[in-house]
Amino acid sequence: MSQVTAPKNSPKNSPKNNPKNNWGADLFALLKRHEVSFLPFVPDAGHADLIALAQADNDMQPVVLTTEEEGVALASGHWLGGKKSVLLMQSSGVGNTVNMLSMLSNCRFPFVTLVTMRGEFGEFNSWQVPMGRATADVLSAMGLSVHIVTEEDKLIKTIDAALYAAYSSDQQVAVLLSQQLVGRKEW
Amino acid sequence: MLQRREVVSKLNHHRGDALMVTGLGSSSYDLHAAGDDNRNFYLWGAMGGAAMTGLGVAMAQPDKQVIVLTGDGEMLMGIGALATIGVQQPNNLSIIVLDNGHYGETGMQASHTQFGVDLPGIASASGLPVAMSVTNEAELDRLIEAITAQQQGKGGAIFASVKVEAASPERSLPIVDGVEIKNRFRRTLGLQPL
Numbered sequence: 001m002s003q004v005t006a007p008k009n010s011p012k013n014s015p016k017n018n019p020k021n022n023w024g025a026d027l028f029a030l031l032k033r034h035e036v037s038f039l040p041f042v043p044d045a046g047h048a049d050l051i052a053l054a055q056a057d058n059d060m061q062p063v064v065l066t067t068e069e070e071g072v073a074l075a076s077g078h079w080l081g082g083k084k085s086v087l088l089m090q091s092s093g094v095g096n097t098v099n100m101l102s103m104l105s106n107c108r109f110p111f112v113t114l115v116t117m118r119g120e121f122g123e124f125n126s127w128q129v130p131m132g133r134a135t136a137d138v139l140s141a142m143g144l145s146v147h148i149v150t151e152e153d154k155l156i157k158t159i160d161a162a163l164y165a166a167y168s169s170d171q172q173v174a175v176l177l178s179q180q181l182v183g184r185k186e187w
Numbered sequence: 188m189l190q191r192r193e194v195v196s197k198l199n200h201h202r203g204d205a206l207m208v209t210g211l212g213s214s215s216y217d218l219h220a221a222g223d224d225n226r227n228f229y230l231w232g233a234m235g236g237a238a239m240t241g242l243g244v245a246m247a248q249p250d251k252q253v254i255v256l257t258g259d260g261e262m263l264m265g266i267g268a269l270a271t272i273g274v275q276q277p278n279n280l281s282i283i284v285l286d287n288g289h290y291g292e293t294g295m296q297a298s299h300t301q302f303g304v305d306l307p308g309i310a311s312a313s314g315l316p317v318a319m320s321v322t323n324e325a326e327l328d329r330l331i332e333a334i335t336a337q338q339q340g341k342g343g344a345i346f347a348s349v350k351v352e353a354a355s356p357e358r359s360l361p362i363v364d365g366v367e368i369k370n371r372f373r374r375t376l377g378l379q380p381l
Binding site: 038061063064065066067069070071072073074075076077078079080081082083085099100102103106107108109110167168169170 | 208228230231232233234235236237238239240241242243244245246247248251265267268270271274275365366368369372373376378380381
């Protein structure tokens with residue numbers, strides 16, 4: 001009986017586990033230093049390490065969302081109650097947040113989001129490309145400062161600066177984690 | 188049929204120490220009409236965000252009771268929030284929807300609830316332990332009893348859909364400046380501006 005085999009690297013193969021990132025533990029430690037204990041998220045492979053670390057830590061509150069704009073309102077409410085958050089999402093989710101981001105500028109809520117990029121560098125799925133191309137512009141248009149990290153040695157420094165800016169002077173900052181950093185999604 | 192201003196006035200009267208978050212439009216006007224209070228966080232926009240804003244406050248301040256007051260259209264826009272609240276199970280949060288079956292700010296177009304969409308059913312299926320429909324004074328009293336019981340540590344998150352008449356009472360406008368609304372709310376918790 002003949003068997004049809006999908007070619008290597010074809011999307012017809014089932015998804016594999018993506019390579020683990022090296023920075024998850026350092027980032028987790030940075031969040032603790034900044035007293036961030038609240039992590040609303042819509043999952044993404046690039047955030048998987050951090051989410052797993054948060055889920056295993058009694059002092060961290062990872063909050064799974066149905067859609068990313070929930071996280072903007074949740075982080076705003078959490079600051080109303082005096083606590084810091086970091087919203088974890090993927091670039092496609094930025095499109096879901098747009099109107100909710102108006103809360104941040106209207107009320108000048110401090111805000112940090114870490115956005116793992118798709119559709120930006122070596123993307124195999126063209127459906128990710130339009131939102132990936134628009135991500136930085138959309139966030140800027142809504143009044144956020146946007147930092148794009150392409151190299152691992154700049155990651156912690158950039159997120160440290162974002163947290164400091166947000167929680168020392170009510171700024172709104174998005175840190176985009178490039179696919180150059182996160183790695184290509186492997187199939 | 189229950190009147191929204193009377194319902195909100197009664198809820199406000201029984202709020203105790205609760206912090207309140209209101210959804211944009213009539214819910215904000217209703218709570219302002221019942222009495223402005225620094226513990227009120229009025230949304231003027233960000234439609235669909237009231238319940239999650241309330242959850243954020245509730246999880247940051249687990250010793251305080253938080254009441255979200257919003258409309259059916261606003262709740263429907265952020266309906267996934269009920270699933271997220273169901274996962275978190277905050278025992279200090281109440282979501283109260285003033286359900287007039289209409290989008291009141293935009294010309295009274297019919298909303299989904301008029302066609303049978305069952306908000307307490309969605310809340311209950313999302314795991315909120317108390318989910319009720321309130322259509323008369325006796326049921327409103329039961330909602331207030333549930334909120335009081337929650338204050339005493341009995342019962343978890345509350346969802347209520349209060350069916351109110353589709354009337355548009357005169358607007359009672361809270362301040363618009365979001366920074367001021369934020370800062371005065373936070374000061375009631377002893378939190379200072381940065």
